[in-house]
Amino acid sequence: MISLNQVCVRFGDEELFKDISFLVNARERVGLVGKNGAGKTTILRLFTGEMNPSVGQVGLPKGIQLGYLPQHMIFSDTTSVIEETREAFRELLDLEREIAEITDQISSRTDYESKEYHKLIDSLTDKTDRHQLIGGSNQDALIEQTLMGLGFSRSDFSRPTGEFSGGWRMRIELAKILLQRPDALLLDEPTNHLDIESIQWLEDYLLDYPGAVLLISHDLTFLDRVTQRTIELSLGQAFDYKVPYSRFLELRAERKEQQLAAYQNQQKLIADNERFIERFRYKNTKAIQVQSRIKMLDRLERIEIDEIDGSSIHIKFPPAPRSGTIVVEADELSKSFGSLDVLNRAGIIIERGEKIAFIGKNGEGKTTFSRIIMGELDYMGGLKVGHNVIIGYYAQNQADLLDPKLSVLETIDRVAVGDMRPKMRDILGAFLFSGEDVDKKVSVLSGGEKSRLALALMLLEPYNLLLLDEPTNHLDLRSKQVLKDALLRYDGTLIVVSHDRDFLDGLTDKIFEFKGKKIKEHTGNIFDFLRKKKFDNLKEIERKDQSSGKKAFQNTQSDNKQRYLEQKEFNRGKRKLESQIKRSEDRISHLESSLAELEKQLADPDIIVEGDPFHKFGQLQKELEIEMEAWSKANEEKDLLK
Numbered sequence: 168m169i170s171l172n173q174v175c176v177r178f179g180d181e182e183l184f185k186d187i188s189f190l191v192n193a194r195e196r197v198g199l200v201g202k203n204g205a206g207k208t209t210i211l212r213l214f215t216g217e218m219n220p221s222v223g224q225v226g227l228p229k230g231i232q233l234g235y236l237p238q239h240m241i242f243s244d245t246t247s248v249i250e251e252t253r254e255a256f257r258e259l260l261d262l263e264r265e266i267a268e269i270t271d272q273i274s275s276r277t278d279y280e281s282k283e284y285h286k287l288i289d290s291l292t293d294k295t296d297r298h299q300l301i302g303g304s305n306q307d308a309l310i311e312q313t314l315m316g317l318g319f320s321r322s323d324f325s326r327p328t329g330e331f332s333g334g335w336r337m338r339i340e341l342a343k344i345l346l347q348r349p350d351a352l353l354l355d356e357p358t359n360h361l362d363i364e365s366i367q368w369l370e371d372y373l374l375d376y377p378g379a380v381l382l383i384s385h386d387l388t389f390l391d392r393v394t395q396r397t398i399e400l401s402l403g404q405a406f407d408y409k410v411p412y413s414r415f416l417e418l419r420a421e422r423k424e425q426q427l428a429a430y431q432n433q434q435k436l437i438a439d440n441e442r443f444i445e446r447f448r449y450k451n452t453k454a455i456q457v458q459s460r461i462k463m464l465d466r467l468e469r470i471e472i473d474e475i476d477g478s479s480i481h482i483k484f485p486p487a488p489r490s491g492t493i494v495v496e497a498d499e500l501s502k503s504f505g506s507l508d509v510l511n512r513a514g515i516i517i518e519r520g521e522k523i524a525f526i527g528k529n530g531e532g533k534t535t536f537s538r539i540i541m542g543e544l545d546y547m548g549g550l551k552v553g554h555n556v557i558i559g560y561y562a563q564n565q566a567d568l569l570d571p572k573l574s575v576l577e578t579i580d581r582v583a584v585g586d587m588r589p590k591m592r593d594i595l596g597a598f599l600f601s602g603e604d605v606d607k608k609v610s611v612l613s614g615g616e617k618s619r620l621a622l623a624l625m626l627l628e629p630y631n632l633l634l635l636d637e638p639t640n641h642l643d644l645r646s647k648q649v650l651k652d653a654l655l656r657y658d659g660t661l662i663v664v665s666h667d668r669d670f671l672d673g674l675t676d677k678i679f680e681f682k683g684k685k686i687k688e689h690t691g692n693i694f695d696f697l698r699k700k701k702f703d704n705l706k707e708i709e710r711k712d713q714s715s716g717k718k719a720f721q722n723t724q725s726d727n728k729q730r731y732l733e734q735k736e737f738n739r740g741k742r743k744l745e746s747q748i749k750r751s752e753d754r755i756s757h758l759e760s761s762l763a764e765l766e767k768q769l770a771d772p773d774i775i776v777e778g779d780p781f782h783k784f785g786q787l788q789k790e791l792e793i794e795m796e797a798w799s800k801a802n803e804e805k806d807l808l809k
Contacts, residue, residue, distance in 0.1 A: 168193045168379050169214055169231070169351055171405075174223035176209060178611075183209060186223070187405040189398055191351070196373065196380045198390045198412055201400035202599070203615025203643050207383045210400070211235060211353045214381075234349035236341055238356050238614045238641065248331075249324040251339055252314060255346035256306045262298045266291065292785065299793075306346075313342045316368040318361070318529060333564070334360030334529065345372065354382040356614070358389055359640045362529050363666050385643050387412055387669060402471045430470045440464055482597035482649060487631035487659030491554030492519050494632055494660045495540055497686075500548035502535055509535050511684035512548065519553075519631075522654075522661040524671050524693060527681030533664045534563065536681070537636050559630030563637045566617035571610035575600050575620055578609060579627070587627045598623040599646065614641035622650060631659040639667050668693055744801050751798035758791040 170190040176183045183206045191197050199207050212218040213225050215235045227233075269291045278284050314324065317338045328336055337360045344352065352373075358366050370392045373380055384390050390397070390412035397415035399406045406422070408415045440460045447453035495517040502510045509532040517523055525533040538544045540552065541560050552558075562568075569578060579591045587594075595605055598619040609617065618641040625633070633654070639647050647670055654661060654674060665671055671693040678689040678696045689696045765784055 168195075168228065169233075169381075170226035171210070171213065171220075172224045172226060174213065174220040174225070176206065176213070176218070177221040182403060184220075184400075184405075185403045187400075187403075188223075189405055189407055190226075191379050191381055193350075193379055194377065195396060196394045197382070197396045197398060198394035198415075199381060199383045199398050199400070200390075200412065200415075201643070202645060203619065203641070204604075204613050205400040207400055208238065208355055208613060211237075211355055211381070211383070214351075214353055228350075231351065232347070232349040233351050233353055234344040234347055235353045236337075236344055236355060236357055238359070245329075247325050247327055248314065248319065248339060249310065251328050252310050252342050252346065253306070255310075255343040258347065259298065259306065262294055266294050266298065269294070295789075309346060310342075313346055314339075316365065316372065317342055318365045338365070341369075349378060351379040351381065352376065354380070354384075356383055356385070356641065358384060358386050359637075360529075361666075363668075364528075366666075385639070385641075385647065386667075387644065426470070433467075433470050437464065437467070482594070482626065482653045484626055484633070484653060484657045484659070485629040487657070488555065488557060488629055490519050490556045490631045490660070493517075493551070493553045494519055494521075494556055495553065495662075496549075496551045497536075498549040500536075500539070500546055500550055502532070502539065502544065502546045508684055510546075510686075513684065513686045515679060515686050515688070517660065517662070519660055520658070521677055522675045523663070524675040524678050525662060525664040525681060526666070526678060526693075526696075531681040532684070532686075533681050534636055536686070537562075537634055537662070537664060540634060556632050557628075557630050558632045558634055559625045559628065561622065561625060561633075561635045561638050563640065565621040566614065566641070569609045569617060569621060571608065574606050574608055575612070576605040578620060579623065582624055583627050594623050594626050597649070599649075615643055615646065618642055619646055632662070633657065633659060634662045636664040637666075638663065639665065639670050747801045748798060751794055751801060754794050755791065755798060758787055758794060762787050762791065 168191055170188070172188050173186050174188070175185050199210060201207055209218060213220060214227070215233060216225075219225075269287055273284070273287050273291065276284055276287075311321070311324075315321070319335075319338070323331075328339060331339075341354075341357060357369065361369065366386070366389060370389060373382075373393050380393070382390075382393070394411055395409070397408045397410060397412050399408070399415070399419065406419075408418055410418065440463065444457050444460055444464075447457050450457075493516065495515065497513060497515045499512045499514065500510055501508070501512055509530075513532075513536075515536075525536070527533055535544065537560075539546050539550060541558065573581070575595060576591070579595060580588075583591050592605065595601070600616075600620070600623075607616075609620070612620065618638075622638065638650065642650065647667075651670055651674055654663075661675070663671065663675060673692060676690070676692060678691070678693065680687045680689060680696075689699070691699075762784070765787065
């Protein structure tokens with residue numbers, strides 16, 4: 168379907184790729200992985216035409232439609248959420264016009280056996296299929312379903328897009344791309360701005376998606392559930408594994424062992440020959456052998472090995488100066504943005520040395536509260552930052568605040584003082600900037616490289632409170648593990664805002680859950696919290712609280728009322744499905760009768776059928792397939808209610 172054939176990409180004298188080739192077939196789900204800077208985003212940009220290969224070909228079928236979600240976008244602030252999302256269906260109007268024109272042409276022709284007539288029939292079928300695929304006349308329902316699946320509420324639909332954060336606007340763009348139903352989806356870190364429920368909805372959506380999917384993600388669970396194939400970019404090459412990500416890790420470990428063994432053998436061969444050459448370089452009796460070995464070494468294709476694994480890289484935050492016992496205390500704290508209440512009389516106490524996770528649905532106030540602690544937002548109520556508390560703050564957009572004109576080393580150099588100056592290159596090396604990497608301009612760094620650089624800056628000063636807002640966004644798995652190991656050894660107070668369960672596991676020992684404009688404390692780590700709630704993810708907890716509207720403790724009367732309402736809603740949903748099944752069965756029966764009658768007419772040469780009988784037959788078959796699918800889906804949903 169889409170392919171790269173012997174592609175090379177060069178930036179000046181630096182070669183990013185050398186002769187990489189792979190094909191992504193229709194309906195394949197492929198994970199594109201590799202360390203930050205390996206060229207994953209470049210691959211997607213090659214397919215979209217934003218970049219051209221230095222050598223080689225990008226294979227795209229004629230007329231193919233691609234849906235591309237980049238990591239960073241420029242957004243429009245002039246429309247509402249629903250209006251902006253409707254832009255996804257602009258293609259529908261063009262298709263409807265073209266279908267009408269072709270239908271008129273077909274109805275006026277009688278050359279049923281000609282090539283031109285069959286071309287028109289094929290074109291009509293293709294455009295009708297496309298019209299049905301991207302929503303047909305059901306676009307409003309599809310828009311609602313998609314937006315709510317990505318975390319929007321109905322009340323958000325009429326709000327201007329400018330009122331939303333960059334993360335929420337990325338969701339709007341993702342919704343538009345999904346609604347367009349392109350032939351292939353190219354997704355660059357689609358889960359970075361999603362909460363867990365939205366991630367799970369997207370997983371289910373992609374599993375049923377009829378087109379191809381090529382995605383970049385550092386979310387192991389997401390990759391494992393969605394993809395069946397993994398392509399790793401490493402050392403300028405593409406290594407193709409026909410397995411999900413977790414199995415890929417096992418196979419890659421085996422490949423690395425073989426690679427290392429071959430490398431070591433080759434290094435021994437090179438050393439032996441170099442010693443021979445050096446020993447006998449000036450001996451006439453050995454001149455032929457020396458020249459032969461020199462030529463052999465010149466022709467030898469040197470084996471490269473992957474960089475060392477992140478587990479062997481250790482970074483350390485400076486020792487934390489001692490602070491007061493109470494680090495942060497909020498009492499009756501409230502915050503509103505216009506008529507929107509985010510926090511209402513919330514309270515919290517964080518003590519020295521605690522490692523805290525802030526969790527909750529996007530928009531519930533986690534980042535808002537973090538910014539209040541930093542003094543960036545005003546508020547009502549009480550907030551006290553403790554004695555001698557020195558805060559190191561990593562915001563979600565921290566990487567975007569770097570000066571693009573500076574190099575990596577210059578960025579560090581502007582901040583480092585005193586004893587930290589001699590350690591600048593060591594710190595950069597720990598964050599995987601080595602050799603010529605330190606001379607790269609910030610403007611050419613990948614999203615992950617910028618995030619690593621922003622995090623490296625936090626090692627230059629001694630903080631006793633680290634406040635990290637989604638620090639793992641854009642980080643590859645190796646970098647995440649390096650950061651996690653450093654935070655585990657950090658002796659100060661830690662607050663992490665994150666939906667990354669793997670990252671939080673074992674790192675934090677207390678949870679502050681943001682929901683319903685309040686902050687609720689839970690002891691234990693992230694999975695202790697999930698087990699206590701008897702749910703598999705954080706969003707299900709939020710949804711339960713949101714939908715029930717109940718307080719922690721309710722009397723028996725309230726419980727009975729709630730059970731009554733739930734049973735009423737259950738019965739209503741069941742009746743609706745039963746009615747839908749009955750309508751589908753009646754429709755199926757009618758269509759089958761119509762098809763049988765048309766078949767009978769076509770078999771009788773004495774009967775003249777008006778119009779184009781073959782087109783009519785095809786349309787009836789298509790309608791029957793659609794109705795059968797609807798019937799099957801309704802029955803599956805009914806079975807789930809049992």
